[in-house]
Amino acid sequence: MKKMRDRQRDVRQRPSRGESSAVQRDTGTRGKPAAVQDAPPRRHLVRRPGALPDERLPLILEVAPTADYALLDSGAGGKLEQYGPYRIVRPEGQAIWQRTLPAAEWEKADAIFTGDTDEEGMGRWRFPWQPLGETWPMKHDGIDYLGRFTSFRHVGVFPEQGSHWSHMEGLIRAANRPVKVLNLFGYTGLASLVAARAGAEVTHVDASKKAIGWARENQEMARLSDRPIRWICDDAMKFVEREERRGSRYDIVLFDPPAYGRGPKGEVWQLFEDLPVMADICREILTPRPLAVVLTAYSIRASFFSIHALMRDTFAGMGGRVESGELVIREKSAGRALSTSLFSRWVAE
Numbered sequence: 001m002k003k004m005r006d007r008q009r010d011v012r013q014r015p016s017r018g019e020s021s022a023v024q025r026d027t028g029t030r031g032k033p034a035a036v037q038d039a040p041p042r043r044h045l046v047r048r049p050g051a052l053p054d055e056r057l058p059l060i061l062e063v064a065p066t067a068d069y070a071l072l073d074s075g076a077g078g079k080l081e082q083y084g085p086y087r088i089v090r091p092e093g094q095a096i097w098q099r100t101l102p103a104a105e106w107e108k109a110d111a112i113f114t115g116d117t118d119e120e121g122m123g124r125w126r127f128p129w130q131p132l133g134e135t136w137p138m139k140h141d142g143i144d145y146l147g148r149f150t151s152f153r154h155v156g157v158f159p160e161q162g163s164h165w166s167h168m169e170g171l172i173r174a175a176n177r178p179v180k181v182l183n184l185f186g187y188t189g190l191a192s193l194v195a196a197r198a199g200a201e202v203t204h205v206d207a208s209k210k211a212i213g214w215a216r217e218n219q220e221m222a223r224l225s226d227r228p229i230r231w232i233c234d235d236a237m238k239f240v241e242r243e244e245r246r247g248s249r250y251d252i253v254l255f256d257p258p259a260y261g262r263g264p265k266g267e268v269w270q271l272f273e274d275l276p277v278m279a280d281i282c283r284e285i286l287t288p289r290p291l292a293v294v295l296t297a298y299s300i301r302a303s304f305f306s307i308h309a310l311m312r313d314t315f316a317g318m319g320g321r322v323e324s325g326e327l328v329i330r331e332k333s334a335g336r337a338l339s340t341s342l343f344s345r346w347v348a349e
């Protein structure tokens with residue numbers, strides 16, 4: 001496959017935090033469909049000098065069952081979850097063990113994701129008892145938002161991310177000063193709402209207009225409309241490149257990219273190709289007193305050691321610590337842990 005990301009790179013060399021910049025720029029391509037590729041400048045990455053940050057790994061961050069969300073049971077390639085008022089069954093390839101709860105408990109489900117593509121109405125969902133509306137009210141740690149049955153099997157929240165959100169909230173509150181948060185690939189905005197509630201000024205970026213619309217609805221639902229959140233529909237890579245050129249800076253950056261995605265103008269995101277550049281730019285757009293950069297990755301053939309090494313190299317010379325491991329959800333029935341994603345985060349302290 002051809003290299004697809006057109007990289008609009010500025011040729012300015014800026015010193016990086018604590019070390020001279022290890023970034024050089026040259027030419028290459030990125031992201032636009034072939035027809036509009038014009039071989040713009042590309043970032044050439046060079047290993048940064050300086051001591052590697054301390055490390056902590058493996059770190060397994062767990063989400064336990066709550067009244068808002070619980071993984072009730074899992075097994076035989078499926079998972080049974082409680083999302084607020086609804087019990088939901090979805091496929092789960094990792095659940096290769098046996099179910100603990102009896103079939104009667106699974107059969108109480110309000111919604112089942114079938115995976116069929118040819119159903120009418122609510123896409124691939126089946127509602128065994130009564131047809132349910134597309135959305136329903138949910139809560140995360142006191143924040144109201146909307147759950148939604150999407151045709152991609154998602155319901156608008158990735159509960160395992162809750163571990164990152166509470167960590168971030170703690171950092172924002174403890175900083176006791178204005179904090180700017182950048183939430184890349186922000187989806188329905190839960191992280192943005194948690195950050196805004198904690199007092200941060202938030203910039204939320206996602207390529208999907210629908211997701212941005214849903215995130216705005218969530219802001220209203222959460223009664224946080226008076227909080228400063230910029231909702232931006234853009235390609236995440238293009239956005240950070242622009243922020244770097246403009247000199248915009250952030251204290252916390254979250255990025256939770258898919259393995260493969262597209263920007264609003266067809267820009268292609270491919271994790272293995274683009275992640276090192278994005279991590280590098282994330283370092284460049286930090287304030288002089290940054291707090292954290294949090295990366296999550298899922299559905300990729302890689303170990304957390306891989307993103308750990310990338311993050312440690314990227315933050316060389318910055319001090320702090322890189323913590324890496326997995327985000328897991330603890331099941332209510334037998335207490336098994338369901339792994340959902342890999343993460344690596346740099347924290348200043």
Ligand SMILES: C[S@@+](CC[C@H](N)C(=O)[O-])C[C@H]1O[C@@H](n2cnc3c(N)ncnc32)[C@H](O)[C@@H]1O
Nearest residue numbers: 161185187206207208235236256261262263269
């Ligand atoms: C897994 S979701 C992120 C979930 C989020 N961290 C959360 O917990 O709510 C990935 C998001 O990336 C967005 N996306 C995919 N490609 C993108 C791109 N090139 N630029 C910006 N956003 C993109 C999708 O629209 C989707 O909302």
